[in-house]
Amino acid sequence: MVRDAWKDALTHIALSLAVLLVAFPLLFAAIKATQDSSQVISSHMNFGTSLLQNIKTAWETARLGQYMMNSFVVTVAVTVGKTLLSLLAALAFVYFRFPLKNAVFALVLFTLMLPTELLIVSLFNLITDLRWTNTHAAIIVPFLASATGVFLFRQHFMNIPASLAEAARLDGCGPLRFLWHILIPMSWNTIGALAVIQFVYVWDQYLWPLVVMQSEDRQVVQVGLKKLIDVGGATDWGAVMAGAMISILPPLLIFTLLQEQFSRGFALGQEK
DSSP states (O other), X not given: OHHHHHHHHHHHHHHHHHHHHHHHHHHHHHHHTTSOHHHHTSSOOSOOSOHHHHHHHHHHHSOHHHHHHHHHXXXXXXXXXXXXXXXXXXXXXXXXXXXXXXXXXXXXXXXXXOOHHHHXXXXXXXXXXXXXXXXXXXXXXXXXXXXXXXXXXXXXXXTXXXXXXXXXXXXXXXXXXXXXXXXXXXXXXXXXXXXXXXXXXXXXXXXXXXXXXXXXXXOOHXXXXXXXXXXXTBXXXXXXXXXXXXHTHXXXXXXXXXXXXXXXXXXXXXXX
8 A cells, every 4th residue: 555655646746747748838837928128038937017018018019819819810720721631531531432542641741741841842832733822721721631631630530430321321321411410520639639739730720821812812821920039129038928828828729628528539549
């Protein structure tokens, strides 16, 4: 009993230290967001009294309200589009027969190893040829395909008994009706998990919007935060930290609302 108690205590201590280590940058930013410029550059880790002023500066100088709305529109469009396309692709990979199906799926998974930075030149040329530069289509359409989503839904659909599809087929249920009325209601956990992943990923996009979007009115929040740096030859780091804290609120809210689905969505072998 004593040995087990010590083991549990050490486990909790180790986990607590790990949580503090991971959360330290967020805690640091939250504290510095309350301090004025002179306090931020110091080593003091006490809460200040300039939080409201820093939020006002960040909101007005960086136009965070408009940029966050742009990011929200883009993020929701990409998340919904990726989910629908991933569902349709997974439906084809599991319930349809076509030549080289396994090879095509392997090719889809191969795209996971191709970061956006590797494709940015060719992607920019394509967007320019389509005359989508400086439009929201340029930061929405290239991200609608998702190898991660196809993989998650394929694995989930493969855990659903094949007899269910056979019964639906005998009842005259077509593929899209089978997807809408049977597969989707059984896949809410996986849908929630993918929604969290894609929302956070798209919300944090910086390099591609910076390259392809020149209009300030259509820019996203991560690029907009850069306007707080070197304003008038000096950087108000308190406002920068406040702006960063404001910008993480939407993905944090989405994760909080869907954390149960996010956890269950990856239990692919156990989910029924």
